[in-house]
Amino acid sequence: MGITIILMKQLISMFIFMGMGYMLFKKKLISVTGSKELSNLLLYIILPSVIIKSYYVERSSERVEGLFVSFFLAIGALLIAILIAGIIFGKKHKIENFGVSFSNAGFMGIPLISAVLGSESVFYISSFVALLNLLQWTYGVAVMTERLDSIKKEKIMRNPIIISIAIGVILFFTQIQLPEVIVNAIGSISNMNAPVAMMLLGIYMAQTDIKSIFTEKSLYRSAAVRLVVIPIVTIMTLMFVPQQYTNVKRAIIIAACAPIGSNVAVFAQMNAQDYKRAVKMVCLSTLFSILTMPCVISLAEYFWK
Numbered sequence: 001m002g003i004t005i006i007l008m009k010q011l012i013s014m015f016i017f018m019g020m021g022y023m024l025f026k027k028k029l030i031s032v033t034g035s036k037e038l039s040n041l042l043l044y045i046i047l048p049s050v051i052i053k054s055y056y057v058e059r060s061s062e063r064v065e066g067l068f069v070s071f072f073l074a075i076g077a078l079l080i081a082i083l084i085a086g087i088i089f090g091k092k093h094k095i096e097n098f099g100v101s102f103s104n105a106g107f108m109g110i111p112l113i114s115a116v117l118g119s120e121s122v123f124y125i126s127s128f129v130a131l132l133n134l135l136q137w138t139y140g141v142a143v144m145t146e147r148l149d150s151i152k153k154e155k156i157m158r159n160p161i162i163i164s165i166a167i168g169v170i171l172f173f174t175q176i177q178l179p180e181v182i183v184n185a186i187g188s189i190s191n192m193n194a195p196v197a198m199m200l201l202g203i204y205m206a207q208t209d210i211k212s213i214f215t216e217k218s219l220y221r222s223a224a225v226r227l228v229v230i231p232i233v234t235i236m237t238l239m240f241v242p243q244q245y246t247n248v249k250r251a252i253i254i255a256a257c258a259p260i261g262s263n264v265a266v267f268a269q270m271n272a273q274d275y276k277r278a279v280k281m282v283c284l285s286t287l288f289s290i291l292t293m294p295c296v297i298s299l300a301e302y303f304w305k
Helices: 002-026 032-055 061-089 094-101 105-117 119-145 153-157 160-174 180-190 193-206 210-215 217-238 243-256 263-270 275-303
Strands: none
Touching: 002 105, 002 193, 002 275, 032 105, 032 119, 032 160, 032 180, 032 193, 061 094, 061 119, 061 217, 061 243, 094 119, 094 217, 094 263, 094 275, 105 119, 105 193, 105 243, 105 275, 119 153, 119 160, 119 243, 119 263, 193 275, 210 275, 217 243, 217 275, 243 275, 263 275
16 A cells, blocks of 8 residues: 555645645636747657656666666557547547547656655556557648548657757667756756656636536536546556566556646647546646546556466
8 A cells, every 4th residue: 555645645736836836826826828938848848857867877777677677568558548538439529539648647647656666667658658649640630620631740840858858868778977056956857857847737717717617417427437447447458567567567557547638638729629628637637636546556456476
């Protein structure tokens, strides 16, 4: 139960940050424009720093093996989510299909993994985050638009997550030593990930009608699939992976049981879909995740003994 208690404590801390973001917006101390700029700071500076830091470790045969194992497990976990979301929601419910397919592995999963499993375990989830971003800009765009020609290769190649992982992998395999001042700066910036990410979610929540989040019954369906159905299927699938990779499996399941990613709102807005509904989906699943994530992790620990 130790890992579950640590996860619960970290989730409570993150929801405190979320409450701070909510109050900042309600008190008009931050605007919609400010929230977009905060989102850019998170996407282009903070999250890439977290990823680069996770790869800036001593290379070993164990880590190299873990890197490849985590890559293939990430592919499996993401395909499970995409297939389940596609079967349940299909083409008629584009926002739900997109949102349920992709968890908040970057903004919420990474800080939780760092707190629960240690900063070194972020190394194992970087492949998941990279593949998730790649699939959002390819499969996700195709779901939203129903057009393959909407996929922009330039945007994929310029994605800061993809770029930072490429830099991290190069640093890991070449073992290039960066100046201490740069390493310290990257470390300090990466520590901002959890507070800024959760404050941003709080700001998103403050822009919605809280009552409507809980009164729209259809929102519960997407939250249930994202928070319960997909994680359980993922747990059962990962049972067949040897116990020597338990920490890799733990990192994958934390990312897989994270709530609906906030990018669904960004992509909905970009493609003239119901942006406000997307935000409500994110908010509801994030609120319920404080209950479901510890339960999912406990279930995983039980079945992976």
